[in-house]
Amino acid sequence: xxxxxxxxxxxxxxxxxxxxxxxxxxxxxxxxxxxxxxxxxxxxxxxxxxxxxxxxxxxxxxxxxxxxxxxxxxxxxxxxxxxxxxxxxxxxxxxxxxxxxxxxxxxxxxxxxxxxxxxxxxxxxxxxxx
Numbered sequence: 001x002x003x004x005x006x007x008x009x010x011x012x013x014x015x016x017x018x019x020x021x022x023x024x025x026x027x028x029x030x031x032x033x034x035x036x037x038x039x040x041x042x043x044x045x046x047x048x049x050x051x052x053x054x055x056x057x058x059x060x061x062x063x064x065x066x067x068x069x070x071x072x073x074x075x076x077x078x079x080x081x082x083x084x085x086x087x088x089x090x091x092x093x094x095x096x097x098x099x100x101x102x103x104x105x106x107x108x109x110x111x112x113x114x115x116x117x118x119x120x121x122x123x124x125x126x127x128x129x130x
Contacts, residue, residue, distance in 0.1 A: 008125050011099075013037075019044050020086060047090065052108060054089040059111045088112075096124040104128040 008014070014036040020028060022040050029038055041047065094116050096105035105124035107116040 007122050017041050017046050052091050052093050055091050098128040
């Protein structure tokens with residue numbers, strides 16, 4: 001999505017909310033080269049406010065995850081694999097909130113690979129700001 005941020009207009013603010021430990025935040029931002037602010041919600045109050053629950057072990061650690069870890073192992077060996085340090089069952093989402101604070105678009109993910117189309121997010125932003 002970062003390559004399409006210019007489509008959002010100058011009055012749009014993109015913010016990533018995560019529950020990662022603040023000690024991991026700097027590394028996370030560097031690794032992903034994020035051009036917008038990242039806020040830490042360690043207690044997950046925002047997650048609860050937006051109705052983001054937890055996924056099932058089968059959905060989160062299913063065939064796709066196993067395939068991804070196998071690919072990492074093939075590419076990097078054991079050094080590429082790390083034990084998760086966070087709650088891997090916490091589900092995420094993508095939301096657009098208008099300037100009045102009204103939720104105008106919501107996408108509640110059902111797993112780690114469940115994301116909305118970038119075009120849908122951009123359309124929601126454009127619709128609420130125009």
